[in-house]
Amino acid sequence: MIQKADRLNDVQEYYFSKKLREVAGLIHDGKPVINMAIGSPDLQPPPTVVEALKETMQLENAHKYQSYQGIPALRDGICNFYKENYNVVINSATEILPLMGSKEGIMHISLAFLNKGDQVLIPNPGYPTYASVTKLIEAQPVLYNLTEESNWLPNFLEIEKQDLSKVKIMWVNYPHMPTGAVASKEDFQQLVSFAKKHQILIVNDNPYSFVLNNNPQSILAIEGAKEVAIELNSLSKSFNMAGWRVGMVVGAAETIKIILQVKSNMDSGMFLGIQKGAVAALKLSSSWFEKQDAIYKKRRxxxxxxxxxxxCTYDTSISGLFVWAKLPKGETSEKFTDELLYKKDVFISPGTVFGSNGEGYIRASLCVSEVALNKVLSRLTTSKK
Known part of the structure; x- marks a missing residue:
């Protein structure tokens, strides 16, 4: 058998990919497992979005290759969305690149800017794909600590004790996954100043800003941010379109042009129906988010x-699609969640999936119906009586 590439030696299969196979096996064996671990919205997309997709199917050019840069209506929609919701002015022709999901963008950005041996600042805890893609590119992940004591925000004094001369990219993600922490305008200003000081590209991954969050923020709203920062965004969580795979990267024209050099060699454009659906979603008023939040508040x-x-203890001020909780003293994350799975048929994410600073924490998704959540609660409370 042909041997796998060396670049895979330090990259493991995604935790949820492995664990969901195990969960599927338990369900197949008759176990009534309730999955509270995954952030895949169970609610439906807006009806106008689905209708736009259906209508597109009748168009003469619907099934042809599409532009690598997306149709003008989609770029205009993203442009208007950023202006109305973040007060960020962007050029729809040159400063937006639609993506087949923001996860794709993590790879494109890394391929566009990283050479072998370059270093990348990655949050701990944080989205595991930042580190795995960095390793696939043969760059070096450099973890920076996020802790409860610092409200899960970067400690720049600690970071600057390191040699940052080889660092080219810093990944940030606010509202933060997995903790739900929110960055203020002042926090983003600090990030931009840090990036300018050290000549680092900041990438803010921003898919959760409209879930249980009354003050959506974009790092690009900070003066001078486009000089050193770009932003990933997605319709997956905000509009219940995770399976549609539609997102975007926004930033300075020259930066977007470089990313396009990669993307144009990786796909042949997004399906027109998905783009038309995304256009419809981006036109929705704030009442859409209010209705979604009403559901998520009940679940939370x-x-x-x-x-x-x-x-467990938790912070009621967090935002986003998850609840992050601290375990009782002495408990470890994976042991705790495995016992829940095997003894109570409940699957919750161990905090260690997201980094070593996730030890002692667990994360639950709000993409679970009230009926299912009440079943979980009943299983846990009944056993205590």
């Missing part, structure tokens, strides 16, 4: 009760 209240039943 039950998740809080679940965590209380598990003797």
């Amino acid at each position: 209240a039950i998740v809080w009760r679940i965590f209380e039943a598990l003797n």
